[in-house]
Amino acid sequence: xxxxxxxxxxxxxxxxxxxxxxxxxxxxxxxxxxxxxxxxxxxxxxxxxxxxxxxxxxxxxxxxxxxxxxxxxxxxxxxxxxxxxxxxxxxxxxxxxxxxxxxxxxxxxxxxxxxxxxxxxxxxxxxxxxxxxxxxxxxxxxxxxxxxxxxxxxxxxxxxxxxxxxxxx
Amino acid sequence: xxxxxxxxxxxxxxxxxxxxxxxxxxxxxxxxxxxxxxxxxxxxxxxxxxxxxxxxxxxxxxxxxxxxxxxxxxxxxxxxxxxxxxxxxxxxxxxxxxxxxxxxxxxxxxxxxxxxxxxxxxxxxxxxxxxxxxxxxxxxxxxxxxxxxxxxxxxxxxxxxxxxxxxxxxxxxxxxxxxxxxxxxxxxxxxxxxxxxxxxxxxxxxxxxxxxxxxxxxxxxxxxxxxxxxxxxxxxxxxxxxxxxxxxxxxxxxxxxxxxxxxxxxxxxxxxxx
Numbered sequence: 143x144x145x146x147x148x149x150x151x152x153x154x155x156x157x158x159x160x161x162x163x164x165x166x167x168x169x170x171x172x173x174x175x176x177x178x179x180x181x182x183x184x185x186x187x188x189x190x191x192x193x194x195x196x197x198x199x200x201x202x203x204x205x206x207x208x209x210x211x212x213x214x215x216x217x218x219x220x221x222x223x224x225x226x227x228x229x230x231x232x233x234x235x236x237x238x239x240x241x242x243x244x245x246x247x248x249x250x251x252x253x254x255x256x257x258x259x260x261x262x263x264x265x266x267x268x269x270x271x272x273x274x275x276x277x278x279x280x281x282x283x284x285x286x287x288x289x290x291x292x293x294x295x296x297x298x299x300x301x302x303x304x305x306x307x308x309x310x311x
Numbered sequence: 312x313x314x315x316x317x318x319x320x321x322x323x324x325x326x327x328x329x330x331x332x333x334x335x336x337x338x339x340x341x342x343x344x345x346x347x348x349x350x351x352x353x354x355x356x357x358x359x360x361x362x363x364x365x366x367x368x369x370x371x372x373x374x375x376x377x378x379x380x381x382x383x384x385x386x387x388x389x390x391x392x393x394x395x396x397x398x399x400x401x402x403x404x405x406x407x408x409x410x411x412x413x414x415x416x417x418x419x420x421x422x423x424x425x426x427x428x429x430x431x432x433x434x435x436x437x438x439x440x441x442x443x444x445x446x447x448x449x450x451x452x453x454x455x456x457x458x459x460x461x462x463x464x465x466x467x468x469x470x471x472x473x474x475x476x477x478x479x480x481x482x483x484x485x486x487x488x489x490x491x492x493x494x495x496x497x498x499x500x501x502x503x504x505x506x507x508x509x510x511x512x513x514x515x516x517x518x519x520x521x522x523x524x525x526x527x528x529x530x531x532x533x534x535x536x537x538x539x540x541x542x543x544x545x546x547x548x549x550x551x552x553x554x555x556x557x558x559x560x561x562x563x564x565x566x567x568x569x570x571x572x573x574x575x576x577x578x579x580x581x582x583x584x585x
Binding site: 160163164167168170173174175176193194197198201204205208209210211212213214215216218219222223225226273274275283 | 323332336337339353419420421422424425426428495557
């Protein structure tokens with residue numbers, strides 16, 4: 143059982159990195175909209191897992207995307223930030239009951255899933271574009287990019303999560 | 312002691328986060344100087360192979376356009392040949408040429424970031440090294456930044472670190488080519504042209520002779536709009552590129568055989584000056 147979970151995580155890791163760098167980094171919708179779809183990894187990651195492993199995995203996830211897209215270590219920094227904040231966000235969105243053994247993402251309401259993903263995306267994109275642009279004189283550009291790219295990531299993220307979610311009984 | 316260990320165990324997640332964040336910041340900020348970090352770039356073996364695999368598949372979709380461009384270029388070169396603009400063939404041998412041209416292919420391109428990099432399928436094994444110029448048949452593209460055995464990354468002119476010597480065609484007024492409005496990938500900016508230079512919209516901008524990377528007179532683009540900058544003594548010129556930066560296939564890498572000599576001479580002069 144544990145092996146099949148780990149296998150799924152590794153598979154997801156590789157597929158999401160490839161999907162990001164080979165498809166979504168080349169999208170350039172309206173010139174600059176490249177959805178950062180790889181953060182779905184953090185959305186799908188099992189809840190009851192060791193947090194240390196989780197953060198380290200997320201660091202490498204970001205770093206691999208960085209290496210492919212020549213963005214230094216910006217993706218890595220943004221990804222570990224949401225990896226670290228994930229339990230806080232989950233407590234905020236799902237209330238205390240996410241700590242129960244029986245809690246599953248699929249059992250929560252659509253609105254909760256949406257808020258969870260949206261919060262992950264907003265924080266991630268804010269850190270990402272702040273580091274990428276790195277000047278406060280351009281804070282309007284940072285916000286503009288965060289909002290527009292964030293919306294595109296959110297739409298695609300919801301589509302993907304619906305497409306690949308396991309069926310409810 | 313016990314308390315310190317307790318503290319460490321209690322906050323180990325937070326400390327791990329800080330540690331990893333520090334690592335990523337080091338990777339990010341060590342490269343704010345001119346050159347990018349040595350191994351965090353897409354010219355390494357794994358990403359290079361994956362990109363060239365994906366290029367092998369996707370390059371078929373653009374073959375017709377690519378052929379048209381090559382035919383167009385051949386036509387231009389033939390025009391020159393028949394009009395005897397080129398030197399006599401017998402004069403061209405390895406002691407008289409200044410530049411060597413190597414052809415390559417773009418396997419990954421980006422133009423939507425603040426600093427854009429292009430990956431090409433030639434590297435050290437093809438004697439490509441840092442600071443060589445890269446052009447296409449239409450104009451200038453960028454400068455080689457990192458190389459591995461089989462691949463190299465090119466710092467595109469669409470990068471806020473890019474700074475290239477350029478001038479107005481048929482004159483010697485030169486300035487620096489930079490990318491300041493980093494949202495428009497068709498337009499770069501030419502700065503430091505004095506205000507007494509007569510300018511017209513549509514004038515051609517080419518590379519200048521000050522650079523030891525590019526030969527003189529490589530086309531860059533045309534003047535789209537110009538205005539005086541804050542100091543009111545220099546122009547701030549928007550240059551529309553000849554190259555469509557979103558659609559690049561075959562490129563030429565220019566190796567300046569005299570570069571080492573020029574740099575040594577300049578360093579020597581500067582050293583004597585002090």
